[in-house]
Amino acid sequence: MxxxxxxxxxxxxxxxxxxxxxxxxxxxxxxxxxxxxxxxxxxxxxxxxxxxxxxxxxxxxxxxxxxxxxxxxxxxxxxxxxxxxxxxxxxxxxxxxxxxxxxxxxxxxxxxxxxxxxxxxxxxxxxxILMRGEAPNRVLNASIALMYSKPEAAIKQIKEALKNDPENAYAHNVAAQAYKQSWRLDKYKEHALMAARLEPNEAYYRGQANRAKVMASPIIKPLYGLYYINHKYRYKPIYLIIALLYLFWAGGIILNKNTFSIIIVLIFISFLSIWFLIWLLGRLVHNYYYRILKSK
Structure with missing residues (x-):
């Protein structure tokens, strides 16, 4: 037997x-x-x-x-x-x-x-890539562009890479990062989900996909817009407003306009409080939805 x-x-x-x-x-x-x-x-x-x-x-x-x-x-x-x-x-x-x-x-x-x-x-x-004989290395070029905060250059490279290899999970992950940097959240979500689908055992890709779902959701997206005020310049408008308020306050002190200075200080405090509350609300809602998606 x-x-x-x-x-x-x-x-x-x-x-x-x-x-x-x-x-x-x-x-x-x-x-x-x-x-x-x-x-x-x-x-x-x-x-x-x-x-x-x-x-x-x-x-x-x-x-x-x-x-x-x-x-x-x-x-x-x-x-x-x-x-x-x-x-x-x-x-x-x-x-x-x-x-x-x-x-x-x-x-x-x-x-x-x-x-x-x-x-x-x-x-x-x-x-x-060199060992596998794959050239030109557009995925690597896109990654380097992202390191220097040049999302449009990265998108241009990654589009070409995905034409030749549409099933490349890493390329889709890089594409997701590029679209995230350029604030095109729907495309960010699309590529993040594709990367996770192609390599479901990659914890990083799954986490990225969940974050993309949250950020691209109709509830979170407006909050992020308020949080950054202007997605292209991020915090620059906030710095500008703070600088202007500071100048008005300093001008009030110099001109001995105490009431004016107090009003400016109150506006400044109100502005910071509102911005902080928007930020806090955005983070809380983001984390709540992220935990829900992660548990699925």
């Missing part, structure tokens, strides 16, 4: 999206090798048991600390758990062992993005 290979059976169930059956079968497997821990982790991951998936991967790495697949999966799992410091530590280890793999560099870039280490992200992503 042929011996049942429970590990292969578990892997089969995992591939046909039946991770619970996979767990039941892998529990019967006598093997405790790298493949066992990888399949076990994948079953837990598909069941959204991310901590158990991590524990399986850590156990598998004890005997083979530089295993490509286990280490790669561990970084992805830690990012899914929001353990970005651990993910960064392991992705650096992964890159040191496999410096010439484009997929490793791309994972490295995403992990650096989580930590807002943009220069390292760009460096890794650029190398990955």
């Amino acid at each position: 042929a011996r049942i290979n429970y590990l292969e059976l578990a892997e089969h169930y995992m591939k046909i999206s039946q991770p619970q059956k996979g767990l039941e079968e892998i529990a019967k497997a006598p093997e405790r090798n790298q493949k066992y821990y990888y399949v076990l982790a994948q079953c837990h991951f598909d069941l959204k048991q991310y901590q158990k998936a991590k524990e399986a991967l850590v156990e598998g790495l004890k005997d083979s600390p530089d295993d490509l697949h286990l280490l790669f999966f561990l970084v992805s799992t830690e990012r899914r758990l929001g353990q970005y410091k651990n993910a960064e530590r392991h992705v650096r280890q992964l890159r040191s062992v496999f410096p010439e793999r484009a997929d490793v560099l791309e994972l490295y870039a995403k992990t650096m993005l989580d930590q807002r280490k943009y220069s390292e992200m760009h460096e890794a992503y650029k190398k990955a």
Whole structure:
């Protein structure tokens, strides 16, 4: 009678999206090798048991600390758990062992993005693109334009990039950031949702999509408009109003117009109070809707 290979059976169930059956079968497997821990982790991951998936991967790495697949999966799992410091530590280890793999560099870039280490992200992503032979690097150019607060230049680059690769989740994320900077919130929402749809396991993309839904909603959008007063210049009108009020107040003091100075001070206090209340209301409503969307 042929011996049942429970590990292969578990892997089969995992591939046909039946991770619970996979767990039941892998529990019967006598093997405790790298493949066992990888399949076990994948079953837990598909069941959204991310901590158990991590524990399986850590156990598998004890005997083979530089295993490509286990280490790669561990970084992805830690990012899914929001353990970005651990993910960064392991992705650096992964890159040191496999410096010439484009997929490793791309994972490295995403992990650096989580930590807002943009220069390292760009460096890794650029190398990955060169390895894959993709040129010109419009996505990278768009990212750099955003770093210098040039959203229109970024949009121009990213549009061309998406023509050639419309299923590039990272490109859609960059597009979302560019449209957000240019205050085109509907387009921001469109690209943020697309990035999250293309890579649903990316916590950063999911969070961005939820924020975009909130900011583009008819309730929040006007509040943000009031908060910034003018989306193009952000706080400059506020600084101008404060400067004018200060000049009027100083003029009243110089001219010995005490009543006038008091009125200006009261206007100034009222202005700041109203602006602060608008800001506070905007943040409270934003956070409320964000929590609702995040819980879904």
